[in-house]
Amino acid sequence: MSLFLHRPPLLAVKDLCVEFATRRGPVTAARSVTLQIAKGETLGIVGESGSGKSVTSYAVMRILDRAGRIVSGAMEFGGIKLHDANETVMSDLRGREISMIFQNPRAALNPIRPVGKQIEDVLIRHARATHDQAREKAIAALERVRIRDAARRYHAYPFELSGGMCQRVVIAIALACRPQLLIADEPTTGLDVTTQKAVMELVRDLTHSEGMSTLLITHDLGLAGEYCDRIVVMEQGRVVEQQDTRALFTAPAHPYTRRLIRSTPHAAQTIRDLLPEDQRPPQPPAVAEPAATSGPLLEVRALVKVFESPGGLLHRLRTRGKSTGHAFRAVDGIGFSIARGESVGLVGESGCGKSTTSAMIMRLLDATSGSIRFKGHELTAVPAGGFARSPLRRALQMVFQDPHESLNPRATAAQSIADPLLRLDGMTGAGDIRARVEQLAAEVGLPCELLDRLPHQLSGGQKARVGIARAIATRPELLILDEPTAALDVSVQAVVLNLLADLKAKSGMSYLFVSHDLEVVRLLCDRVIVMRAGRIVEEGPTERILSAPGADYTKELLAAIPRPAHLPHHVGRAKVAWA
């Protein structure tokens, strides 16, 4: 891949420093960043949150917000000095020569304008089309990003399209004027793996056929490894390593890169492999097999959840008492069981009903029909609204997906953890509660001095710990983990996953691990359930499902996981991976 080095760079960034003015004085977000992109090259910038990867791209586009300032450095794009170009030059370049696609495609589109018109706007703005031919060109652009039935989709509003379709439209807008450089800032975060694969392949094919250069900004080393020629690794505003993809994976030079590669679940044999060698605690002791006499802890049978579409008043009157055709069956008759001390992965793409299922088991949502038996008690007998007073509430707890959103912004960490103790255990006495909270904090590895902080004063990993401490405060028997690491950086994810494994080994809890990430499930779960469109597609021991999947859908999911060719893999080593 080093052949790119001999070509003149399309974009050259030299010693770029970016500062943000904050309440506590200036914060340096990028420290002397130097990188180059050759014509036709795909360069990946990889780093965890706060590493300055997005800031670098914003600086190149000169779209830093008001607090941000380019302190020093030079940026040159095809002979134009970007660092002292004026706004007129920049707005001409943006969209025509350098385009950008953003993380949340739905937010990047104007919600009240048909997508076709939004493509036209860009074409007309950069004089690539006149009003008469703009429509044709816009439809052609939609066809180029493989949107079927483009002439009809031209009139669609963003809310009528799925997330993957929206991202295609954003790509169509970005590529409409045939730019020379495409900056993709986390283009597939929040999309399902199969959609991610489709979008990334589209970007790759289009950039190759047009001879464009691409700057892919991502936190996912696997994704960068699969699609990039060269990778720049950033940490805390600095470029720590810059290498060809193969060299980066086979001979990483910087310790941070090594840590990052290790934290990525692709290569790990066991959950401990995710952590740096010097920080690995001993393997968790094997869980003592519980007496098999007690039967399963949780048994779900023929569980159904139907969401009625509200419809108009007239419609409701007409169909009163009858089931309507507009109903959406989010969960469609599923059944499974969880034994004591077992951890089960529930895997599927967005909209498959996995979150609805977990909400019903947690009694946050009433089931339409079916039965949920927990320790022999029928849970559906108590309506969700009154379950707070049930003695079983203590035994069923949950860790939420977004650690930030699941903490009350006005409550300190200690108050959040103490809430279930006060309400469910009836603990009294400030001293006792404080002692118990500190004990729980120690269990999840949260330093005691952080207990009096508010959620926004904690980092993502610390917030995740607070959420876990709260969930285990009442010593539950079943803990549902709803994508507990989806919002976290890989190194933090590694630590949190290990923490969860240790807690389980210590207390013998059962886990229902809801996730879209098969790699993570592989490391944590004994058994996997694959769901699609409200039904269970496949169920079985993790090892078998991931190495020899039976259902086509499972194969598709496994094949969609981005895997750099230079890393050893443990998922789907069968031919499936290359299907």
Place this chain on the structure above:
Amino acid sequence: MADTSFMPTLAIAVPRRSAFARGFAHFRYVMTSNPVTFFAFVLFALMTLIALFGPALVPHDPLATLADKALKPPGAGHWFGTDHLGRDVFSRVIVATRLDLLISVSAVAISFVCGATLGAFAGYWGGWFDRLSGRLLDTIMAFPLFVLAMGIVAAAGNTIQNIVIATAIINLPFYARVARAEVSIRRNAGYVQAARLSGNSEIRILLLKILPNTLPPMMVQLSLNMGWAILNAAGLSFIGLGVRPPTAEWGIMVAEGANYIVSGEWWLALFPGAALMLAVFIFNLLGDGLRDLVDPQRRT
């Protein structure tokens, strides 16, 4: 952001401070970060002091009439001049602060409490209660609000109590709407679900977990409404409803003084009018500061 979990945490020893000390530190931060907020709070404190101690400090009796000194322009003896009955305008403006502030604060307090409760219940449970209360509030909003207040005071009787009630009713829909919207977007937030799992009852969740989080936008509404309420009370008095002469009140004073502007005695209407304007100005400035005070994200 790199997590420092398994590594030894670089603990910067932060001494645990009492809630009061933390609150004061936050107050000081909000005041020093924005000079306009500081200015508004100083003026507000001054106005409150005048309302509390003004009647004891004024140089003249606000009701004493001195026929020989009628319509004297501002001067050394009477800073704001005297009115047509020889009463000292300065003393009357100062003394009126207490009454006007009392009316607006109590009216806004009533509408804040009632409106927030109504809106919070409607936003949390939805259903028929939401629809019913929503239409009721729409009905109130359908009237020109000042005309509605006039109608209520005219029908119920010309007392201070009725002015407070009328002002509270016309301000109610604003709080109810803000509270309803703010509660309904938080109804299924992650921390609310977590509170359900922690065994909180629904009413407890609403009152202790959701309502406090709706305070920042409510505070902005509150300060704007304080200005409206004070204008409304003065307006009612101006047209002869509400407070009656000879009580010192800004609205009446402007109304009485208005007759003398043509003949050149401008000070009768100008000074109470300026006091009114200043009060509305202070309340509007307070809004941002109040919001910052109750917003936990502003704490460092």
